[in-house]
Amino acid sequence: MRARRFPIYASAAALSLTAVGGLISHVALAARAQIAVRNQGYVPYSDAPINYRTAALTDPVALLQKRLDAGKAKLTFDPATGYLKSVLKALDVPVDSQTLVFSKTSFQFTKISADHPRALYYNDDVYVGSVHQGKTVELISFDPMQGAIFYLLDDVKAERPVFQRAELDCTQCHIASGTRGVPGVLLRSVYPSQTGNLTPRTPQYITDQKSPLNERWGGWYVTGALSKSTMANKAVTGAPLDSAAQAARAAPPLGPIEKPFDAAAFLLPTSDEVALLVLGHQSQMHNLITLTNYQTRLALYALDPKKPDATPALDTLPEPTQDQIKRPAEQLLRYLLFAGETPLGGQDAKQAIASSAFARGFAAQGLRDSKKRSLRDFDLHDRIFRYPCSYLIYSSAFDAIPEPAKGYVYHRLLQVLTGQDRSADFATLSDPDRQAILSILIETKPGLPAEWRRYAEANHLRIAANPRRPRIS
Known part of the structure; x- marks a missing residue:
């Protein structure tokens, strides 16, 4: 399978590397990923004993692909929703886990806005992202030993649709302090403009179970009473911050979204608050499981490379x-x-x-x-x-x-x-x-x-x- 780029899941960094930071070449991204691992203390994942890029996988998407290859499973293309419904069914991902994020956090950022947010779905092991009228279904699938594995599925009708593993440059986004230094997932809360772009030099927050409510879900739609205590369902209003406020990373005022989304364009008309609460817990729990796994294997391998399974x-x-x-x-x-x-x-x-x-x-x-x-x-x-x-x-x-x-x-x-x-x-x-x-x-x-x-x-x-x-x- 050819290498594919993959965006940060529910994060703002994809935007900062594209729309704000300018286009960066594949080679530069790969180099940055390796420098980050070497210089910032991230867990070494490419080499023994982790072998993240080469080890055999048993995550749900890898297993589904084997069933597709053997003719034991089939994906059905829908003219309105592409492969999304079929993928969710095949991976046992509930439609009612739908949450909607309108900050531009996908490599398909040109199709994401307040009126066309990205839809995210998940179960205990798999995360699925879909962009309105997008050309790719984005997936993160958790392997018991290797942690987060990143896939893309071309959302164009094909005789034999294939989940393609994202390689190399995906790690420049998916290994960060917010993922505990391992290939992982995170939710980030940001100050979005009315168009979904990040407001420059404003605070950004990692969202998990410990996050203060008033720092959660910036750039997200949220259905439910809890949204009133958060940054959800809002965008930055008023004039841009002056340079002093920007330098201090001040929080700009948030107000109503001028052009909200059309519910008819999605599988459900909601962005469930309970699904978001659970998602915030689960994403970091996955990362900590992976971190504990990696560090244990690395520690034992350092003692005796010939007996890594001792x-x-x-x-x-x-x-x-x-x-x-x-x-x-x-x-x-x-x-x-x-x-x-x-x-x-x-x-x-x-x-x-x-x-x-x-x-x-x-x-x-x-x-x-x-x-x-x-x-x-x-x-x-x-x-x-x-x-x-x-x-x-x-x-x-x-x-x-x-x-x-x-x-x-x-x-x-x-x-x-x-x-x-x-x-x-x-x-x-x-x-x-x-x-x-x-x-x-x-x-x-x-x-x-x-x-x-x-x-x-x-x-x-x-x-x-x-x-x-x-x-x-």
């Missing part, structure tokens, strides 16, 4: 090696348990769930314990989830975290949930929260370590056998 006990490793593994694992643990999550401010949870098909469908897929509780149950009053532990703990990417890092995360998680660790980072976890999360995991998560099984047996708790995730037809 899994020694953590406490037998040299202290610097232990630190290299523990640092990202501790970050992952805290994010997994929503440490530092920004309160939602007392929203009407019943109304939010009633008005969100995404919320109802997402929760219905949850694995449930004997008390019918699931990590996919929503709170939406003061926090995103009723039981604050990430549902991505069930993902194949989490399961693929190499030892001893995965064992360390599980050990620390058990310490927190059983109350052995009551440090300030976990202060918002009440005892009922901890007990509920512990019970849900013990009853629904296969493959728990022996330490967890011993705890469950000692406390007469039901242990997971082989629970199946419900499917929504």
Whole structure:
């Protein structure tokens, strides 16, 4: 497959490298990517043991392509929506995950504006982007070992449509501090003009579960009451900032969008607030899983390149090696348990769930314990989830975290949930929260370590056998 350029997902950098910064050649972009990796401390991903560009892949898009090649799957072209509907169905991505972003954040930026935003869809493993009257469907698909893999599908009717992997220059956008230094995804909140362009020298924010509400979703449409507390559904108004304000990266005033989008041009007329809340959590959770995976493999490879798959006990490793593994694992643990999550401010949870098909469908897929509780149950009053532990703990990417890092995360998680660790980072976890999360995991998560099984047996708790995730037809 030929190399293809891929834009930053839900970020402003694609604009800064094209419309604002001028056109940059393929060679210059590739060189910048390599310099960034070498000089800015980003995780080395191209060479052993990661081999990001050459390792065999088992991500959902790669597996779908194999089925297409074998004639076991088919994509159907629709004259109005191209391959989008067929791609979403083939990858089991719900249409009701639709969110709309009107900042010019795709290489198809000339077709993105406030009246024609880009539509984004996702499930636990795949992100899909579609531009109105665009010529390409953009995809990010998570491989259990390699993390974010970038694909493009030409949205022109073809006898044999092919997902083409984006190579080389995609990493100049997709490896950044906002992705934790690994190939990854991020949401960025910006100050957009009425045309969707970035307002020069204004603040930009990475959006995740810890972001203040008033810094979220600039350049996005948001359907729901929570939008009133954010930068959503607005554009910069008034005269441009003077040079002093620009130099200080001052925040310009935001006002109504003059020419909003035509809902009839999209699969749904909404940009779901619950889908955006979950998306903000999931994107950085994916990045932290990848970071923990990469750093563990790199640390063990540095000790013995001839045995990259060895899994020694953590406490037998040299202290610097232990630190290299523990640092990202501790970050992952805290994010997994929503440490530092920004309160939602007392929203009407019943109304939010009633008005969100995404919320109802997402929760219905949850694995449930004997008390019918699931990590996919929503709170939406003061926090995103009723039981604050990430549902991505069930993902194949989490399961693929190499030892001893995965064992360390599980050990620390058990310490927190059983109350052995009551440090300030976990202060918002009440005892009922901890007990509920512990019970849900013990009853629904296969493959728990022996330490967890011993705890469950000692406390007469039901242990997971082989629970199946419900499917929504």
